[in-house]
Amino acid sequence: MSIVVSLAVAVAVLLLMPATATLRTRSPSVLPAFVSLPSAPQLRNRLMHRLLRRQARDSRRRRSLRLVDAMVCELRAGLAPRAALLAATSTLTEPLCPRAAAAAALGGDVASALRADAASLGLPLLIGVGVCWQVSESTGAGLASGLDQLLVTARADEEVRAEVAGQLAAPRATARLLAVLPLFGLMLGSSLGVSPLGWLLGSPGGWAVLAAGVGEIAVGLWWISRMVARIERDLMGHVKGAQPR
Structure with a gap:
């Protein structure tokens, strides 16, 4: 139960963290590589805008x-x-x-x-x-x-959209779950007495791993969204073609 509570707190902190807070580091040598990555508020704003x-x-x-x-x-x-x-x-x-x-x-x-x-x-x-x-x-x-x-x-057409949205609800939920799985790993490490966040934010290697991880998650979400969008177009075409005229 404590892990779940810790996860909820971590998600809230990441989403509410100001953009400048993500740039505070004791390793300025790796900072330029991470500056180009969107901060948590920027990602939140993009998702909300979409x-x-x-x-x-x-x-x-x-x-x-x-x-x-x-x-x-x-x-x-x-x-x-x-x-x-x-x-x-x-x-x-x-x-x-x-x-x-x-x-x-x-x-x-x-x-x-x-x-x-x-x-x-x-x-x-x-x-x-x-x-x-x-x-x-x-x-x-x-x-x-x-x-x-x-x-x-x-x-x-509206009925087709509703049917396609229902069929794609599970893949979209899976994509969202995969996006938050790394947080479970961080919380699990913290519960075992390790400090993964301290290492990620306190060393050049940690910043590099964090940048690579965020980049991989972003690319994965982009790839899944493109795949789901293509499936949605194909499903709508098949369902429309199967409708009696």
């Missing part, structure tokens, strides 16, 4: 689904396309397509505005909405039916 960016992307994708669903409902209720778009955007708690909403209100080119919003937000669904809008204006085809088919496809 997590927040993924959450924001998922939130925008879900809001785009609600937007198209609301547009279909408004169109089937009898509203004109521009009025339906404005009514649908008003149901969102956060603005999603400001250019398209402004174009709809001012009589501008809504299809081009939707493509611009899609490019700035990374939302392919809005590109599809813009295409349906342009086809409806040029041919007179019903916009509601086109958006309805687009919505069915987008929801199927």
